[in-house]
Amino acid sequence: MAGVSNFQITPLLRRGELSDLHEKVAAGTRISEADALRLFQSTDLNGLGAIAAMACERRNGRHASYIINRYINYSNYCILSCQFCAFARKKRDADGFQLSVEEVVGKAREALSLGITELHIVGGLHPSLPFNYYLDMLRALKALDSRLQLKCFTAIEVLHLAWLARKTVRETLEELLGAGLNSLTGGGAEVFDPGVRQKIARGKESADEWLDVHRTWHQLGQRSTATLLFGHVESLADRVDHLRRLRELQDETAGFSGFVPLPYQPENNRIEVDHPPTGFDCLKTIAVSRIYLDNFEHVTAYWIGMGLKLAQLALDYGADDLHGTIVEEKIFQMAGVSGRQLQPETEMIKAIRETGRIPVQRDTFYQRIKIWETPAASTEVAEPSSPDAGSRAEAECP
């Protein structure tokens, strides 16, 4: 009997721990940084998940999305040596690579036959490729299929290209936009705190520079995503500070289409981490992000970093998107993530449907392309959208 009564009482007590925040979110009131820290410090994962699921359902109903995309890394040569990075190579390394524009187009052509709507293209800060290489690549991909959405480059790549081209960030982004770039990726945000950046990514752009690249892109009427690399040397307060800066920029520009928390991968790099992110931590981080980032429409559970099984579970903890079918994602692969680099669409649909949600194929800007109302039948909704075709309210990285 004692065991039964403990089992019944404990969840009630724990739910009470967060009941004031549950009420706050239910009333549509924005939570503070102190509230977010309290959520991170709580061990009441289910109480936290219930609040996050409520916030998610209010925005996205019972729909959960995925995208049919392909990753292409054009090169892993990089002039920097971020401590956490297992991807970058120097010219002397035997496993360094760089693709010609023709090779990139060849990979894109293959992927188009699989029905992709998006190419996600990032690389290292290449020591010698000229600015024209990037412009030619974008133009050649658009010439292949003008509907293909090109989500390319992290903020640090943009800064590198600006330096190469001897242009301002705005001028560089305008040229990339003119050549066919549709969205910036959210990569490279890592953790904004300068002390943490110094420990994991010395020499990389500062938080202000990362935010300024995205601000400028948004001011051009364009959209991007944002990330947080969590579970290494940062504190919970550092995570909250990172989310705060993203929320502030989103208040200013409304240019972020979604948020993608990335669990740190501990293998093959130079940072010693005692407690890399667990399943518990992944779910908690997704839940707190969903609750705190009340001006972001979408939160992604990045299956390649946490596995499809945990990403599926994250749909009950505030995520509304599983990201992409993805072929060949070298960055996480080289960081030690094992397993498949391709998730068939049927597996994504099954994973979403099992949670009681309606699967939706989306485009880069989270516009719905296909809604799978029943297991057998889908409703075509739209072609992939252009950035200004969808509303901003509806409407990722080394």
Ligand code: SF4
């Ligand atoms: S994280 Fe990016 S900038 Fe840093 S070493 Fe790796 S590829 Fe280069």
